[in-house]
Amino acid sequence: MRKLTYIEAIIEAMHEEMARDESVYVIGEDVDICGGVWKGTVGLLEKFGPKRVRGTPISEAAFTGIATGSAMTGLRPILEIMSMPFCYVAMDQFLNQMAKLATMSGGQLKLPITIRAQAGAGTREAAQHSQSQEAMFLHTPGFKVVMPATVSDAKGLLKAAIRDDHPVMFIEDRNLYYEPEEVPEGEWIVPLGQADVARPGKDATVVTLGFPRRKALAAARKLEGTVDVEEIDARSLHPLDMDTIGASVMKTGRILVVHEAPVRCGAGAEIVRRVVDEYFDYLDAEPRVLGGANVPLPFSPVLEDACLPQVDTIINEVKKLAYL
Amino acid sequence: MTRAFAASAVGEKSETPQSSTDMTQLRWMLRTMLTIRLFEQRVKQLYRAGAIVGAIHLYIGQEAITTGISAALRDDDCVFSTHRGHGHLIAKGGNLQRMMAELMGKATGCSRGCGGSMHMFDPAIGFMGGNGIVGGGVPLALGAAFSAQYRGTDLVAVAYFGDGGMYQGVLHESLNLAAKWTLPYIAVCENNRYAATTPVAKAAASRDFSAYAAPHGIPGVRVDGNDCLAVYEAARQAVDRARAGQGPTLLDCETYRVEPHCGIIPDDRPKGEREVWGKAEADPIERFRRQLQFNEEQVRQIQAEVERELDEAVEFARQSPLPDVRVFFEERAI
Numbered sequence: 001m002r003k004l005t006y007i008e009a010i011i012e013a014m015h016e017e018m019a020r021d022e023s024v025y026v027i028g029e030d031v032d033i034c035g036g037v038w039k040g041t042v043g044l045l046e047k048f049g050p051k052r053v054r055g056t057p058i059s060e061a062a063f064t065g066i067a068t069g070s071a072m073t074g075l076r077p078i079l080e081i082m083s084m085p086f087c088y089v090a091m092d093q094f095l096n097q098m099a100k101l102a103t104m105s106g107g108q109l110k111l112p113i114t115i116r117a118q119a120g121a122g123t124r125e126a127a128q129h130s131q132s133q134e135a136m137f138l139h140t141p142g143f144k145v146v147m148p149a150t151v152s153d154a155k156g157l158l159k160a161a162i163r164d165d166h167p168v169m170f171i172e173d174r175n176l177y178y179e180p181e182e183v184p185e186g187e188w189i190v191p192l193g194q195a196d197v198a199r200p201g202k203d204a205t206v207v208t209l210g211f212p213r214r215k216a217l218a219a220a221r222k223l224e225g226t227v228d229v230e231e232i233d234a235r236s237l238h239p240l241d242m243d244t245i246g247a248s249v250m251k252t253g254r255i256l257v258v259h260e261a262p263v264r265c266g267a268g269a270e271i272v273r274r275v276v277d278e279y280f281d282y283l284d285a286e287p288r289v290l291g292g293a294n295v296p297l298p299f300s301p302v303l304e305d306a307c308l309p310q311v312d313t314i315i316n317e318v319k320k321l322a323y324l
Numbered sequence: 325m326t327r328a329f330a331a332s333a334v335g336e337k338s339e340t341p342q343s344s345t346d347m348t349q350l351r352w353m354l355r356t357m358l359t360i361r362l363f364e365q366r367v368k369q370l371y372r373a374g375a376i377v378g379a380i381h382l383y384i385g386q387e388a389i390t391t392g393i394s395a396a397l398r399d400d401d402c403v404f405s406t407h408r409g410h411g412h413l414i415a416k417g418g419n420l421q422r423m424m425a426e427l428m429g430k431a432t433g434c435s436r437g438c439g440g441s442m443h444m445f446d447p448a449i450g451f452m453g454g455n456g457i458v459g460g461g462v463p464l465a466l467g468a469a470f471s472a473q474y475r476g477t478d479l480v481a482v483a484y485f486g487d488g489g490m491y492q493g494v495l496h497e498s499l500n501l502a503a504k505w506t507l508p509y510i511a512v513c514e515n516n517r518y519a520a521t522t523p524v525a526k527a528a529a530s531r532d533f534s535a536y537a538a539p540h541g542i543p544g545v546r547v548d549g550n551d552c553l554a555v556y557e558a559a560r561q562a563v564d565r566a567r568a569g570q571g572p573t574l575l576d577c578e579t580y581r582v583e584p585h586c587g588i589i590p591d592d593r594p595k596g597e598r599e600v601w602g603k604a605e606a607d608p609i610e611r612f613r614r615q616l617q618f619n620e621e622q623v624r625q626i627q628a629e630v631e632r633e634l635d636e637a638v639e640f641a642r643q644s645p646l647p648d649v650r651v652f653f654e655e656r657a658i
Binding site: 051105 | 435457501
């Protein structure tokens with residue numbers, strides 16, 4: 001199978017969807033200059049022209065409003081937030097407008113908006129450029145939230161997001177951008193709301209959101225012979241594939257959720273709530289969450305690394321889960 | 325269809341149009357302003373009687389602005405309203421029965437009971453919703469203008485906001501982008517002199533809001549917002565510019581909010597000021613009647629027609645079913 005990087009897969013998905021549907025366009029800071037600071041829109045300007053690839057001034061509230069207003073009137077914007085914490089600048093437009101308009105209108109409006117938010121930690125950019133805010137958008141009714149952790153999921157989920165009629169927060173992890181992986185040729189769509197069993201196992205379920213998938217798989221390899229870990233990449237947080245998570249819990253009786261966002265009120269807490277609510281009788285151990293530290297992420301690599309889940313901390317959590 | 329007719333240049337005293345087509349349009353203006361006034365008075369009664377709940381912001385005293393703006397628009401042009409938006413919807417052609425049903429939280433309401441007073445929607449006639457956040461609709465309208473340009477249509481988009489919206493940063497982001505991208509965008513400031521209870525004199529460093537346009541290189545027009553024909557003429561010029569691909573305009577329409585900010589907030593504005601603005605010569609409808617020489621009997625006749633429509637609207641709302649909770653969750657949960 002051919003290989004692409006995560007960012008190439010994203011660009012390919014946008015190429016295909018823009019060619020397929022005239023109403024799809026890209027808007028955001030620098031998206032039309034050298035293909036963006038993360039090279040996430042390379043080639044789109046040349047192919048589709050400045051009408052459909054709109055670089056904006058640094059006016060997050062205004063261009064987020066443009067995305068929403070254009071969706072209210074029939075377009076399908078792909079809104080790029082260069083660094084996810086920048087969306088705080090446009091909070092009213094995200095949380096009061098984009099999230100609420102469809103319901104406030106009694107369902108008369110559709111909001112087919114894809115937000116490509118570049119998130120993640122570990123790139124040593126400190127607190128205002130390093131953050132995953134999935135929990136905030138999960139907590140705001142009106143958004144779907146996905147966090148692809150592989151190249152093929154990046155492509156397939158982005159295409160599904162662009163075709164969805166609701167705002168979809170598509171959270172990219174910059175750490176994954178430039179390493180090639182296999183991606184199927186041709187039309188490739190990953191439906192929203194389907195988890196991926198990245199590694200089957202029978203002793204303990206580890207559910208990851210985004211980048212920690214890799215660390216959890218590394219931990220699972222190290223735990224071979226001790227604990228047989230089933231690694232599930234949630235991929236989509238809302239809608240959440242509780243069937244796949246639940247089936248795993250019914251098999252293993254143990255669940256750990258791992259994410260980089262602060263553990264307090266994080267998506268892990270919500271997944272554990274759902275497990276306790278729906279699969280309590282199958283649990284053989286108290287469900288656990290390993291998240292980021294409850295601090296704005298510091299710069300110094302030694303400090304930042306200490307704030308994030310790592311392979312060894314995941315191993316420790318799995319051992320606690322298995323009473324080892 | 326554009327409700328076009330001759331009127332005076334901005335800033336000059338409006339003249340009386342002559343042709344019969346003009347008279348049709350002038351009657352539409354008078355009737356629209358009276359409909360807004362009587363609708364709001366009815367809402368006030370129903371609110372006091374407990375038949376309408378929630379936050380109600382009345383448009384009384386500001387009728388000339390939205391009437392003049394809408395007279396220059398087509399049905400397929402988009403407007404983005406505010407928390408004080410009943411008048412905007414009526415002038416855009418809103419259905420009084422569905423509006424009244426929305427205010428009573430009924431399934432037949434224009435937002436199916438999900439929006440209430442501040443979030444009425446009627447996208448089929450280009451009414452893209454009220455907004456409970458001051459300045460919230462300002463960039464949304466920019467998106468509709470973007471959409472119009474993107475599709476190669478000659479539609480225009482209007483953002484209404486009050487003097488309170490002038491203090492929001494997103495307005496300046498939006499004016500910059502509208503100008504830079506030459507978008508068919510009309511920013512309409514309804515300067516009613518109070519942002520909730522804070523007067524312009526206390527909040528604004530510069531009292532000339534139309535001057536906010538100049539740094540962006542776009543027209544900024546200060547208009548007597550209680551002179552319907554003056555608003556219409558300014559709007560017509562802005563709409564012509566926008567349709568011709570010449571970009572945005574900022575209109576600063578000065579008016580006065582006759583009622584308190586909303587139903588539950590006491591009115592502690594200076595009594596003298598309220599008396600001056602309450603007089604017939606300041607009232608936009610009475611000014612229009614005198615200016616265009618409609619006689620009082622004509623007004624009474626229109627009022628009687630509108631009151632009948634309002635009776636029907638209230639009856640429709642009262643008889644309408646409440647929203648079905650189960651259907652709400654089925655349809656609206658995502």
